[in-house]
Each structure stands twice: as structure tokens, then as C-alpha cells.
Amino acid sequence: MTTTPPKPVDGGDELFGRLPQTDQATQDRLHARLAAAAQQAGILDVAYRTLDTPVGPLLLAATEHGLVRVAYASEDHDKVLDRLAETVSSRLLRAPARLDAAARQLEEYFTGRRSLFDLPLDLRLARGFRREVLSHLRDITYGTTASYAAVATAAGSPRAVRAVGTACATNPLPVIVPCHRVIRSDGAIGHYVGGAEAKKTLLTLEATP
């Protein structure tokens, strides 16, 4: 629901070119009012906000059912929002209120005060085996790790090690669904959707008593 600024039309510039775009404070105020009204009317399908964390700004998005997406800056937040508009709903607005609990719990997690997330999750962006893998990832407890092979076995397909890797790489809810706790059998840290550095940061945080 965004509109591009209109292109100048035959000579109106002389008069209207000097009208600046609406000031930021007014835009923010009107946007917040619209988001609240849309939420009230039950037509805000996806609410989102960003949160600054030690692993960079995270995009958080939630449907009426729960947290649907967490994205690293490296995934390009604008692209992620475009994809959400296509796959979930275009009725998508920056509306922090719905993400208060998620933001608070993530802040607690990043300051070492929380080891388990207690949030409603909307797993609609993961299907089939990938979704199966995500449910098993949630069994890997804070401060521990598991190998891709072990997760494959837990998911009932011991040979699907590569598919587990794909499920982790496409995890729509990184950090919350702890794909960062899955490492290679030889102990190497392996790939991560937020980059190896972010994975190291999370594992170090969780290893700190």
C-alpha cells in the first residue's frame, strides 16, 4: 500500500514544485493513526517493525496468528517486505504494537536474561519437510548445539542432511526458531542466514553463563 510520488505534469511545477513532501512528524502521526484504526477494524494482516540488536537491525513481522518473519539486514528488509506482501498480504503496515512482546523477549534474549521464547508463531512460510525440521529445531535447547545429521534423524529422515541445511537456510524465523544451534558434524560452525559472524555471536552469547 505505498504510492510513488506523482511525476510532474505539464507546468504544474511552477506552482506545486515548491510544496515539500509532508513533514516527517505529520507522516508518522498519520501513519500511527492509520495502523491503529486498521488493527481495530481487523484489516491489518501483517504488522512489522525493526529492532536494533547485537546482530544488526532485525525486521519483525506478525500476522493475527503470530510472529511470521524475522529477517536479518543482509536479507534486505525491503525485499522481505515485498515478499510478505506477495505471499501473505498487501495489507501490511509498520505497526510496532503487535510486536511489543516479540521485541521485549528478543531484548531480554540479547542481554542474557531469556533462554526460551514464549510467543505465538505463524509458520505459514515454511511447508512440508522444512516445517517439520523447524519444529525439531525448537527442541535444541539454549546453550547446546546439534549437527545437521542429528536434526535429520530427529525429523525422521536420517539421509536428508542437505534438506535440513536448506530448511535452516530458509528458516523464516531465525533467532526465534534456533537454526543457529545447528552446526556441522565436524564441529565447524557452518552457514547461517544472518552470516557466520552472527551465528558465532549468538552461540557465544548462549555459551556465556
Next chain:
Amino acid sequence: MLRVCRAVLGPTAAAEDAWSETFLSAMQAYPALRADSNVEAWLVTIAHRKALDQLRAEARRAIPTDNLPEQPTTDGLPGDGQSQLWNALHALPVKQRQTIAYHYLAGLPYTEVAQVLGGSPQAARRAAADGIATLRKTYLKGEDR
């Protein structure tokens, strides 16, 4: 779209209400919108109706008086030209404000402006031209050009 509402209603709370209601309605109706729709024209059509609602409400509230109250402004500093432009726009007949808003600010061609307003594209073009001519006289008057 806020500038469009402001051009029709002035930089007022009514314009902000029209803007909010436009996007709420748009969000409500969006799932039924056809994929090949002209979203820009569709939004202007909704904004047009919401602005008309506000104009009607204003007319109901209005009490005849010899002295027109000054238009409240919510943006711009006094004397920077913005508020004067909004006020000069607001002094135009409604039809002229609408055609200017939908053509010059929303960027719709006159054929689409005519569909929003009813009437012919020629009439829309004429109303906009008359309005622009008045604005040049009232607003640009006295400026070095």
C-alpha cells in the same frame, strides 16, 4: 495522497481524516481489487469520495457569516509560501480544486480525472486551467519571474 486531500480540503484536520479514511477503505477493499487495476486512479476515486464526505460535513456545520475565518494551517511556517498556496487553492471553486489535485498532484491524465469526477475530459481540463490561471494571479502575483 495527503497533498491531494489537502488541495481539496485545505491543510486541515478534515484533510487528514479524509486521508485516513481513504487508506482504511482501500485496505478494506484491496482483496477484491483486480490485479490489472489502475491502483493510482482507484485510490484517487476513494479519496475523492472521502473528501466529498468531509465537504458535506463542513457545509452542514457552516453558519453563514460575512467574515470568513482564516484557514488553519498545520504545516509550514508562516510566510514560507506553503500555507499561502494551500489557502489560495482553498479559495478556488471545489471543481477546480479537485481537477488540480487529481491531475497536478496525483498525476492522473484528464481522461481519468473525468472518470473520477464525472463529466468530460475537456471540462476537467478547462476547470484545471481556470484554477491554475487564478492561482497564477493570486499566489504568484508580485513574485519576480
